[in-house]
Amino acid sequence: MDFELDEDEALLATMAEKFTNGCTSGESRWIEMAEMGWLGCHLDEAAGGAGLGMSGAAILMQAIGRAGLSDGMLGHSILGATALAGSPRHAELLSRALAGDLKLGAAFAEADFRHDLGTQATTATRTDAGWKLDGVKAPTLGCRDAGLIVVSAVGPTGDACFFAVPADAPGLNVLPYPGPDERDVARLSLKGVAVAEGDRIEADPALTARLQAALHIALAADSCGAMHRLTQMTRTQLETRQQFGRAIGTFQALQHRYTDMHVALDEARALMLAAAMATDAGASEAPTLARKAWVQACWSGRRIAEEAVQMHGAIGMTSECQVGFFVKRLTANIVVGGHADLHLGMLAAQAE
CATH class of the missing domain: 1.20.140.10 (Butyryl-CoA Dehydrogenase, subunit A, domain 3)
Structure with a gap:
């Protein structure tokens, strides 16, 4: 397999190295990353990204890990933005997220089935006004100061559902982890969190x-x-x-x-x-x-x-x-x- 970087990837690697050389371990620089267009580097151009795929994301994540930056890509971009990218009715929210105007959190892992995103215990129940979410998600990423949290759950028919939930929704509680480094990792509790039908993300089964x-x-x-x-x-x-x-x-x-x-x-x-x-x-x-x-x-x-x-x-x-x-x-x-x-x-x- 050829691991040589193409022209765009080589330019991205050079930019990432120069940027992270001036960073301090433990600090968050996600606003600057948004200004440089990094938060959408892995997304298709139709979704507002740069079309560099996971190869581009890997280049940036290596630079972030080498600098020891606290947050910015993993929860907000790699997970949160990826989930929103397939939903046309959330295109405006995605655009704001990629521009750095809205910070996303990602709550996909289950407290009882950690590290296996395919197993869901959090339930999504239909109501007259939309949906009700109940469960505990852990570990979550980027949720402590997020404006919007992307949450996964299991629907009435057993299928996986994804919702864009406002961080200040009643019944939603974020408990930060005392993690070994400075990153934003937390436990998310959802007790009867009401969300509208329009908050459901149109996602494909894959x-x-x-x-x-x-x-x-x-x-x-x-x-x-x-x-x-x-x-x-x-x-x-x-x-x-x-x-x-x-x-x-x-x-x-x-x-x-x-x-x-x-x-x-x-x-x-x-x-x-x-x-x-x-x-x-x-x-x-x-x-x-x-x-x-x-x-x-x-x-x-x-x-x-x-x-x-x-x-x-x-x-x-x-x-x-x-x-x-x-x-x-x-x-x-x-x-x-x-x-x-x-x-x-x-x-x-x-x-x-």
Whole structure:
């Protein structure tokens, strides 16, 4: 598979690198991302996007993960905007979201069936005025200061339904998670939340599968960015720290371990890019490949995080050292995406 970037992707990668080089870990820059048109990079041009697909989104998510930005793409764009993009009657809301005038939250995962967007426990019940939503969603993304939250539920006939719910709707309560990094992750409770028929998103049956694959690819890309940053910091440590009168990077044992970090990063990045390209091509194996990419990202992330901490010594886990922040970043991604063993079980069941 050819992983070379085309002209548009190369330009996007250059812009993303220049922008994130001036960012501080933990800050939110989603308004600036909206001004640069990044929030719709993965959407079709007909929906107001740039038409770069998940390959374009992966480029941006790697840059965001490398900089350690707190929010802006995952909940608002990759999930929320993707869900709205297929609904013509929500075109105006989508346009406002892509322009940065309206922040979206995404509430798709279930508290009782975490990390499997295809299983829904939140119910959507018909009423004379429209619909009533009841359930608990966790973990949600971008909901703490969102103006509109996209919520998934199971309808009366057992089909998946999606709704654009105002964040201030009566009966809707957002409880923030004390997450390991600065990102907007929360638990969303819905108790008799009334929504109008016009708030229902016109979605095709394949939307849930697309959202699941997009989540896996985006999280894997973000993790690759964090892994890249850890690898860079480890190289600096090896070049500058002195032991026995010379830089510790001259010791062959540490050189081998540093090389293994690069191999682990390349494995995760290659599978993530393959999944993004397969998704853009509409390949039937794309959802499975996206899940495998996330599993590899979990494996590689743990290997690189452990090596980075060990080669930095005790300071690697202190708040004064950025290594600790990016280890927390990888941990937070697992909170959202699910542990590798969980998804290996799903892949095994799928293969039976």
